[in-house]
Amino acid sequence: MSSQSDVRFTDFKSDKQPTWCPGCGDFGTMNGMMKALANTGNDPDNTFLVAGIGCSGKIGTYMHAYALHGVHGRALPVATGVKMARPDIEVMAAGGDGDGYSIGAGHFVHAVRRNVDMTYVVMDNRIYGLTKGQASPTSRADFETSTTPEGPQQPPVNPLALAMASGATFIAQSFASDALRHAEIIEEAIEHDGFGFVNVFSPCVTFNDVDTYDYFRDTLVDLKEDGHDRHDYEAAKNVILDAEKEYQGVLYQNENSVPYHEQHGVTENMAEIPDGAPENAMDLVREFY
Amino acid sequence: MTEDLNWAIGGEAGDGIDSTGKIFAQALSRAGRHVFTSKDFASRIRGGYTAYKIRTSTERVQSVVDRLDILVALTQRTIDENLDELHEGSAVIYDGERSWDAEIPDEITAVDVPLKSLAEEAGGAIMLNVVALGAACEITGFDVEYLDESLEKRFGGKGSKIVENNREAARKGRDYVREHYDLELGYELETTDNDYVLLNGDEAIGMGALAAGCRFYAGYPITPATNVMEYLTGRIEEYGGHVVQAEDELSAINMALGAARAGARSMTATSGPGIDLMAETFGLVATSETPLVIVDVMRSGPSTGMPTKQEQGDLNMTLYGGHGEIPRFVVAPTTIDECFWKTVEAFNYAEKYQTPVYLVADLALAVTEQTFSPETFDMDAVEVDRGKLVDDEGAAEWLDDKGRFRAHAATDDGVSPRAIPGTVDGAHMSTGLEHDELGRRTEDTDVRVEQVDKRNRKVETARTVEDWDYREFGNPDADSVVISWGSNEGALVEALESLEDDGIDVRLLSVPYLFPRPDLTEAVEAADDVIVVECNATGQFADVIEHDTLTRVDRINKYTGVRFKADELAAEIAASLTEEVPAQ
Numbered sequence: 001m002s003s004q005s006d007v008r009f010t011d012f013k014s015d016k017q018p019t020w021c022p023g024c025g026d027f028g029t030m031n032g033m034m035k036a037l038a039n040t041g042n043d044p045d046n047t048f049l050v051a052g053i054g055c056s057g058k059i060g061t062y063m064h065a066y067a068l069h070g071v072h073g074r075a076l077p078v079a080t081g082v083k084m085a086r087p088d089i090e091v092m093a094a095g096g097d098g099d100g101y102s103i104g105a106g107h108f109v110h111a112v113r114r115n116v117d118m119t120y121v122v123m124d125n126r127i128y129g130l131t132k133g134q135a136s137p138t139s140r141a142d143f144e145t146s147t148t149p150e151g152p153q154q155p156p157v158n159p160l161a162l163a164m165a166s167g168a169t170f171i172a173q174s175f176a177s178d179a180l181r182h183a184e185i186i187e188e189a190i191e192h193d194g195f196g197f198v199n200v201f202s203p204c205v206t207f208n209d210v211d212t213y214d215y216f217r218d219t220l221v222d223l224k225e226d227g228h229d230r231h232d233y234e235a236a237k238n239v240i241l242d243a244e245k246e247y248q249g250v251l252y253q254n255e256n257s258v259p260y261h262e263q264h265g266v267t268e269n270m271a272e273i274p275d276g277a278p279e280n281a282m283d284l285v286r287e288f289y
Numbered sequence: 290m291t292e293d294l295n296w297a298i299g300g301e302a303g304d305g306i307d308s309t310g311k312i313f314a315q316a317l318s319r320a321g322r323h324v325f326t327s328k329d330f331a332s333r334i335r336g337g338y339t340a341y342k343i344r345t346s347t348e349r350v351q352s353v354v355d356r357l358d359i360l361v362a363l364t365q366r367t368i369d370e371n372l373d374e375l376h377e378g379s380a381v382i383y384d385g386e387r388s389w390d391a392e393i394p395d396e397i398t399a400v401d402v403p404l405k406s407l408a409e410e411a412g413g414a415i416m417l418n419v420v421a422l423g424a425a426c427e428i429t430g431f432d433v434e435y436l437d438e439s440l441e442k443r444f445g446g447k448g449s450k451i452v453e454n455n456r457e458a459a460r461k462g463r464d465y466v467r468e469h470y471d472l473e474l475g476y477e478l479e480t481t482d483n484d485y486v487l488l489n490g491d492e493a494i495g496m497g498a499l500a501a502g503c504r505f506y507a508g509y510p511i512t513p514a515t516n517v518m519e520y521l522t523g524r525i526e527e528y529g530g531h532v533v534q535a536e537d538e539l540s541a542i543n544m545a546l547g548a549a550r551a552g553a554r555s556m557t558a559t560s561g562p563g564i565d566l567m568a569e570t571f572g573l574v575a576t577s578e579t580p581l582v583i584v585d586v587m588r589s590g591p592s593t594g595m596p597t598k599q600e601q602g603d604l605n606m607t608l609y610g611g612h613g614e615i616p617r618f619v620v621a622p623t624t625i626d627e628c629f630w631k632t633v634e635a636f637n638y639a640e641k642y643q644t645p646v647y648l649v650a651d652l653a654l655a656v657t658e659q660t661f662s663p664e665t666f667d668m669d670a671v672e673v674d675r676g677k678l679v680d681d682e683g684a685a686e687w688l689d690d691k692g693r694f695r696a697h698a699a700t701d702d703g704v705s706p707r708a709i710p711g712t713v714d715g716a717h718m719s720t721g722l723e724h725d726e727l728g729r730r731t732e733d734t735d736v737r738v739e740q741v742d743k744r745n746r747k748v749e750t751a752r753t754v755e756d757w758d759y760r761e762f763g764n765p766d767a768d769s770v771v772i773s774w775g776s777n778e779g780a781l782v783e784a785l786e787s788l789e790d791d792g793i794d795v796r797l798l799s800v801p802y803l804f805p806r807p808d809l810t811e812a813v814e815a816a817d818d819v820i821v822v823e824c825n826a827t828g829q830f831a832d833v834i835e836h837d838t839l840t841r842v843d844r845i846n847k848y849t850g851v852r853f854k855a856d857e858l859a860a861e862i863a864a865s866l867t868e869e870v871p872a873q
Contacts, residue, residue, distance in 0.1 A: 014718070015691070016729055044716040048551065060718055061729055066710040068550055068577060069720035070543065071570050077507075077540040081547025081555070082710070084531055085505050089551065089710045110536040268529030271552025271709055273502035273673065278528055281668035284496050288486035289319065 009038040012047070014064040020055060025202030025213075028176035029123050030059050032200075033092065036186035037065075042090045050079040052095025052104065055130045056123035056202070059094050073104030076111040076120065083116050085270040087261050090190070091118040098128050101137040101157045108159075112166035115194040117259035121186065122159065122197075123176075125204035126211045133207035143210060159199050160240045160251060169194040169257035171240065172250045175216050176202040181224070181248060188250055194257040201246070216246065223249030231255050292346055294429060294476060295356050298418065299329070299340030299370065300363030308443060309361075309418035310341025311658070313425070314487055315439035317345045318660045320431070321481030325350040325779075326658040327852070329370070330597035338366050347479055351624070351659065351779030352855040358476065359428060361421040365389050378474055382424050384417070400424065400470060407461040412454035419455050423462025430477040433463045486663050490628040490654030490776075491558075494584060495520030497632025498556055500671045503582070504530035505555040507544035509537055509563060512596050513655040514586035517558040538563035542570045542583065549579045550719070552678075552709030554636050558584035561603050562593065568610045571645060573721040575615045575744065578697065578705065580639035580646075580676075582632070587651040587775075589850050598850030599652045601775045604829040607647040608804055614741075616748045618642070619803040621649040623760060623778040625659045626666070631801060633671055638755070641676035642747045643707060649803065651824065653776040653852040679706045684715040693717070695726045699739050703746030752805045759807045760799040767794035769866055770816040772809065772842070774800045774830050776852065777822050783855035784862060793863055800830075806837075813838040820845055820865055824852065 012034040020026050037047060044065040051060030053072035060069040066089075070078050079093040100108055100122045111120070126143070128134040134147040138159065142151035163171050170192040174182040182200065189196025201216050228249065229235050236252035239245075261267060296313065300306050307328070314324045322345050329340040342357075344350045357374040360367065361382045368381060368391065375381070375397050383391045385401035393399040402424045404417040411420070419440070426433045440455045466472075488496070495517050498506070506525060508518045522532045530553075535541035541557045549555040559567065564585050574581050587603045589595035607619045618638045622631040628650055635646040679687065687695050687706040696717040698705045705726075708715025718728035723740060725731045760778065763771075763785040773781055778799040785795050798812060813819050813834065819842040821831035826848040834842055845861050847853055 014729075045713050046711055047716075048710050050547070060720065064716060066550075066716050067718045067728075068547070069718065069722065070546070070577075071573050071721060074539060074543040074570065077535065077543035078547035078550075080533075080540075081505065081507065081544035081549075082551040083547075084533065084544070085548035085551035085553035085555070086710055106536055107540055110540070264531065265526070266531045268504075269552075270504035270530060270548065270554075271711075273504065273554060275673050277500040277668035277671035277673075278502075281500050281671070282663070282666075284499060284524070285486055285663045285666045285668070288488040288492070289315075289484075 007038050007043045009034040012037055012044055012063050012065060014062055016061050018062045019058065021206050023205040024055070025125060025176035025204070026056055026059065026123050028179060028182065029121065029200050029202045030062060032174070032176070032179060032183035032186050033094065033121060034063060035183040036190055037090065037092070039183070039187050040190045046088070047090045047092065048079070048082045050075045050082065050091070050093040052099030054096040054099050054128070056094060056096035057099065073099050073102070074107065075099065076104060076107040079118050080111060080114065080116050083118050084261070084266055087267055088269055092121065093118065094121040094123065097122060097124040097126060097136045097138045101159055101162070105137070108162065109166045112163050112168045112195055112197065114260050115169055115257060117194055117261060119186065119189045119196040120198070122199050123202035124159070124199050125202050125208055126156070127204045127208040129204045129207055140210065158240070163197050164237065164240055164252060168197055168252065169254035170196045170250070171236070171252040172196070172198045173248055174198055174200050175220055175248055176200055177213055177216070178248065181222065185250065192253065192257065194259040219246050220248050221245050223247055223251065292348070293344055293350055294346070294358050294478060295342065295344050295354065296359045296425065297340050297342040297357055297371065298361040298363070298421065299338065299367030302337035302339045304363050305418050306339050306341050309422065310343060312419070312436065312439045312443055313422055314343050314658055315442065316435040317343065317478070318485045318487040319438055320435045321483040321485065322347055322478065323350050323485065324487060324658065324660045325352065327353045328656050338364070338370055340367060340370070345478070347481055352783045353852065355854055355856050359425055361425060362391070365391060368393060380428055380472065380474055382421050382428070398472065398474060400428065400466060400472070402462060402465050404462070407465060408458050411458035411461050416455055416458040419458040420462035423459035424466045426459070427463040427466040428472060428474065428476060433459050484662065485660035487658050487660050488625065489516065489656055489658045490622070490625045490650050491516035491586065492520050493625050493628035494558070494632050494648065494650065496666065497629040498636070499524060499528060500629070500668055501554060501633045501636040502673050503554045503556050503636065504528065505545065505548035505553040506530070506532045506557065507535045507541040507548070508557050508559065509535050509541050511560045511563050513588055513652045514558040514560050514584060516655065517584060517586070538566040539569060542567040545581055546570060546574055546579055549581050550577070550709070554640070556582040556584065558586060560586050560588045561590045561606070564603060564606055564610070571611045572613055572615050574645040575617060576721050577719040578643040578744070580643050582635045582639050582646050582648055584648045584650065586655045587649065595850045597652070599824055599852045600848060600850065601651050601824040602829070603649065604774070604803065604825070607649050608833070616644055616744050617804065618644060618646040618751070619649060620646060621775050621801055621803050622654065623775060623799045623801050625654055625657065626661050627801060628654060629666055637672065637674045638751065640678070641674055642704060642751055643676065644747055649775070651775050677704050677706050679708050679712065679715070681713040684708045684712050688714060689727070693727050696728050697724060697726045697740065697743070699726060699743040702750040703743050704750065748805060757802040757805050757807045759809070760801065762797040762799065764794040764796055767796040768817040769794065770796045770798060770812055770819045771822055771862060772798045772800065772819065772830070772834060773822045774803060775823070777824065780853045780855045780858050781822060784858035787855070787859045788862060791863065793866065795862065808837065809834060810838045813840050813842070818866055819843065820862060822853070822858065824848065
């Protein structure tokens with residue numbers, strides 16, 4: 001599809017200049033998303049992007065598509081509603097680690113369970129950037145911030161394990177700076193039949209001096225080169241629960257994923273309705289005899 | 290007052306009280322009688338007491354009254370709970386063979402029927418309630434054959450044998466009373482050839498949504514709104530729609546918002562506690578200019594309050610709830626049939642004005658079943674107005690000089706063109722941040738003012754374009770005016786009839802539009818006495834009326850958790866009108 005398509009990834013770019021800090025990981029994250037959308041044959045008029053709140057949430061303004069920048073933590077429910085009403089539309093949700101794993105953690109679990117055919121990109125910088133540097137749910141236990149001078153002293157959320165425990169059918173991780181691999185992984189998430197979840201290491205250059213570009217470059221293990229079998233649940237479990245290493249790639253994919261719309265027979269374009277009551281509507285009344 | 294019969298069955302939760310009552314109500318309806326039902330969920334005494342009450346007449350009935358003629362009591366508590374409503378002509382049907390000794394006052398006719406034994410003879414003790422129905426039929430001169438159709442409706446899914454057994458059980462109850470009692474209570478339930486349907490307010494809202502083209506519903510179960518969701522489930526799919534049970538109300542409203550932005554007519558329904566959670570997203574719905582219908586079926590608050598009890602306490606929440614200033618519509622049906630029509634209207638307001646619409650009902654409407662002629666719900670009269678929804682060509686007319694779609698264009702009437710996904714060149718951003726006409730964040734002072742004014746202008750446009758009428762009853766020239774909102778209308782209409790019999794003329798204004806709302810200044814100024822009737826403690830609507838009309842009003846408030854009854858209202862209104870005016 002991508003080779004025939006005349007949509008270029010820049011078509012997904014709005015003319016609004018990002019106000020992210022120079023060097024922010026979100027630039028790379030967004031570029032990969034735009035490339036992946038174009039490569040999978042989508043165009044802005046058939047794409048819906050739901051953005052969370054936070055630095056990452058600004059992505060809705062910088063990309064060009066049908067988009068909603070909503071309430072903090074609620075991007076996934078909005079995206080779920082869009083996709084159920086319009087199975088014909090490509091739906092992508094994007095937000096940060098605070099949006100997805102803190103205020104929106106409840107929705108994350110249930111969105112994963114529902115397995116709606118959409119892509120969820122979390123720009124994980126392990127810090128609250130927009131509010132100028134407080135601990136996030138993925139911050140390290142000893143990561144000192146203005147609100148946690150001794151560090152949170154709690155283990156960080158493992159979003160991949162949270163997804164797996166919730167019955168995820170596609171669990172991936174990428175690095176904003178590894179442009180080719182990042183775009184490739186997002187593309188796979190888009191093409192997955194179900195909920196394609198990608199946790200993206202998207203470094204904050206202003207408030208996080210620990211989880212830096214250099215840190216990820218030095219430590220990241222690419223599962224593509226590692227002979228990892230993404231369809232092997234046990235193997236996936238091992239890498240997901242491995243606290244010693246940071247991984248890039250598709251950690252798990254369920255080959256037998258049945259997306260929500262197939263499971264529940266939700267296939268219609270719900271925007272199309274008649275000018276009045278449905279033809280057989282008096283039958284609804286007669287039911288009450 | 291209307292020539293009526295008041296019947297009830299009561300017992301413990303789990304005794305099948307609801308379904309038994311519904312079977313009798315349906316049978317009465319099929320026999321061409323009007324029916325108005327009510328439910329007692331919980332008790333003034335502690336415990337699991339529950340009762341299903343039916344008021345029936347050949348004329349329209351639209352209120353409960355303080356009188357019970359026939360009571361099927363499965364427990365002593367049922368008798369105790371209803372003692373003050375029983376009278377000399379009442380009969381209590383009970384099972385003397387069961388473990389409790391019924392204490393029934395002497396002046397009330399006790400009809401001892403071995404319900405359980407007879408049910409066992411018919412095929413199973415579980416049918417004892419149906420034996421009682423048969424007994425009630427005999428006492429009220431109502432042909433037991435009318436039960437057959439509703440028994441088929443209730444038990445048809447369990448096989449013809451079960452249906453036959455139940456029919457037999459009903460006849461055993463009838464025959465037992467016929468053989469053992471020679472009652473002369475004078476009850477004779479006439480039948481007519483009239484054709485009625487029987488439904489409650491939640492069902493009417495659900496049916497209204499389907500008629501209006503609602504295709505997406507997201508909700509989280511909560512009493513007394515769950516029935517809306519249950520009605521839609523299994524039916525909306527016939528029209529290509531879908532119901533999803535969300536993980537909480539935060540999610541439910543956001544899912545509904547997403548579906549609406551994708552172009553579907555979309556709805557969520559909840560009660561007060563859910564409205565509190567949804568308040569978070571309410572402002573987003575308004576600033577992103579998304580058409581959405583949010584149903585609040587009110588129950589007693591605050592907090593968890595009394596979940597199965599009546600209250601009209603959410604008026605201020607729906608009128609003013611949410612931080613910042615949020616344009617909205619608030620529509621509150623006053624009867625069960627209006628639950629249908631106001632839902633249809635709500636969808637049209639939502640799409641015409643791209644604004645959230647609160648549809649505010651209350652528990653009394655939601656759980657009450659009432660008979661209507663099927664034509665009351667004339668589907669040919671349903672209109673669907675999608676407002677400024679644009680297609681590809683329409684979208685092209687709203688592009689700026691750089692080819693960008695102006696989704697929030699500040700038009701004269703405040704309503705912008707609406708492009709949904711798939712519309713060519715319609716792609717745009719929308720946000721809860723203040724934004725320019727392209728939907729992009731701004732803090733520019735001029736644009737801020739322009740967008741606030743534009744959103745508020747939609748309400749102003751609606752104020753002049755739409756009809757915001759009230760429903761009027763009683764004597765239009767009366768000096769005394771009673772104003773009400775929500776489900777009190779039916780009881781008030783009946784109260785007015787009895788007041789009229791006593792020579793007291795009252796004009797009743799029943800207001801279904803709470804924002805925008807009709808201007809009642811003239812009516813209030815012309816009246817000597819104005820009384821605002823509502824089921825809450827503080828008089829929220831009375832405050833609104835005083836604010837609108839700059840006139841002090843009298844108030845009748847009830848916040849016991851029980852709806853107003855017609856006879857009670859007649860007495861209170863009469864008392865209020867004859868009260869001495871205290872010296873200023």
